[in-house]
Each structure stands twice: as structure tokens, then as C-alpha cells.
Amino acid sequence: MGIFSHIIFDLDGTLTDNTQGIKNSLKYALQQMHVDGYDENILERFIGPPLQWGFQTHFGLSERDTKLAVEYFREFYGENGWHQNDPYDGIMELLAELDAQGKKMYVATAKLEKFANKIIRHFEMDRYIIQLKGADYHAKKATKDVIIEEVLSMQQLVPSKEIIVVGDTVYDIDGGRKNAISTLAVGYGFGNEEELRAANPDYFAEDVDELYEILTA
Structure with a gap:
């Protein structure tokens, strides 16, 4: 089992279950x-990828209508949706243990960065997370590989197998692979x-208990 010094977590479907907030x-x-x-x-397919992709792919919205739909989403999410959310059972204990072991932890999410920051502060995950990077307002930096690359660059981390990205979608696995770091897929998310197993992650955790075993080894 690998020993990881730096861990980059996805947010939705990995650290927290934001199903209801996103659907609403x-x-x-x-x-x-x-x-x-x-x-x-079909709404569950929106969780993970950028919103713009979801509206265009699943509803065939034009570029103009997609921008408008995203604005409406953010209007509701900013007031109500962001806190219709809960950490998965065992996640807070996992973060505390990893912190006690001296692991460095980050978040890379396709969620708008200001909302993601509100969530980790609300659940007091910010005591463990060194840096969070999310999508910018215009989604020019919404792809997971670019967001992970930004975390590595801003933290001056040289890609290696001692750095691992943990996520619940193929976007997390592909993003990690493109940045030449280890990848871990979780089976309890969205x-x-x-598809996750077909993406050939380096590790796979069915639940938070297995995730704990892999990351704290």
C-alpha cells in the first residue's frame, strides 16, 4: 500500500454529500x-462535471441559455443549496487522523470556488485543508486536470506517486493521471x-472505511 505525503480531495461525492442541494x-x-x-x-449526472457541460449535454441548451441556466443555479445554490449538504460518515475522523500523521491535504473541485470555500468553512474542514481550488466564475478553469495542476503549481509540488488525488468520478482519475500523480476512486459517491473501474485508478475504496485504510497506511 502506498504512503502518501500529499492528498488532493474532490469535494462533492468524496468529502460531502451535496445531492439535495445540487438537485434543488x-x-x-x-x-x-x-x-x-x-x-x-438525470440530475445526478450533473454532480461532478462542470455545470456548463451538464446543461449542454443533457438538455441541449445553447451557449447563451447555458450561461443563463448556470446563473439561475448559482442564485439558488448561493442562498440555499450550498448548506443542504453533509460530510460522509467517518470523513471528519479521517481528516483529523491524516492531519495528526502530518499529511498535507488540499481540495480540487469543479464547484465554483467561493461556494466550495463556504462549505469547508461551514464544516470546519478548513482546519485541515491547506488550499482549496475550484472553478472560476466563467468556468474557464473548470476542468479537473487544470484545477489539480493549479494546486500543484501554487504549492510548488513536483508531481510524484507520493501525491494522490481522491475522487468519485472519472474526471478526478483522468485529472490525476494527466498530472502524473497517484489516483484513488471512491465507490460511495456519485x-x-x-466507469470508475474502467478508468483504471491506482486504488479503489468501496467506502470511507477502505479509504481510511488506504490513506493512513
Whole structure:
């Protein structure tokens, strides 16, 4: 089992379960865009990738309408959705143990950075997280590989297998691989397990207990 000195976590689906907040924000945005008659299960596919990709891919919105839908999403999320959220059972204990072991921890998320910062402060994860990087307001830096690269660059970290990214989607695994660091997929989040395993992460954790075993080894 690898020994990791630096750990880059995804946020939604990895540290916290923000299902309800994201779904409610999406419902509000789609209502404002007069989009109806959709299967609500499709909303789960928005969790992980950039919002812009979700609106364009799943609802075929134009670039202009996508920008408007994202604004409506952020309007609701900024007021209500961000705190309709909970850390997964065992996550706070894991962060505390990793901190006690001297591990350096970061967050790389496709969520808008200002919302992600509110979440980690709300749950007091900021006592453990050295740096959080998220998407900028115009989503010019929303892809996971770019966000991870920014964390590495700003922390002056040379890519190595002692640095690991932990996430619940293929975007996290691909982002880690493109930056030449170790990758760990979690099976308890929002990603499709078959797709995650097909992405060939270096490690796979079915639940937080397995994640604990891998990261604290």
C-alpha cells in the first residue's frame, strides 16, 4: 500500500454529500428556463462535471441559455443549496487522523470556488485543508486536470506517486493521471462504479472505511 505525503480531495461525492442541494438548485434553474418533463434521475449526472457541460449535454441548451441556466443555479445554490449538504460518515475522523500523521491535504473541485470555500468553512474542514481550488466564475478553469495542476503549481509540488488525488468520478482519475500523480476512486459517491473501474485508478475504496485504510497506511 502506498504512503502518501500529499492528498488532493474532490469535494462533492468524496468529502460531502451535496445531492439535495445540487438537485434543488438544478430544479430551480430548469424551472426558470421553462424546461420540464425530464426524468429527475438525470440530475445526478450533473454532480461532478462542470455545470456548463451538464446543461449542454443533457438538455441541449445553447451557449447563451447555458450561461443563463448556470446563473439561475448559482442564485439558488448561493442562498440555499450550498448548506443542504453533509460530510460522509467517518470523513471528519479521517481528516483529523491524516492531519495528526502530518499529511498535507488540499481540495480540487469543479464547484465554483467561493461556494466550495463556504462549505469547508461551514464544516470546519478548513482546519485541515491547506488550499482549496475550484472553478472560476466563467468556468474557464473548470476542468479537473487544470484545477489539480493549479494546486500543484501554487504549492510548488513536483508531481510524484507520493501525491494522490481522491475522487468519485472519472474526471478526478483522468485529472490525476494527466498530472502524473497517484489516483484513488471512491465507490460511495456519485460516479458510476463500472466507469470508475474502467478508468483504471491506482486504488479503489468501496467506502470511507477502505479509504481510511488506504490513506493512513
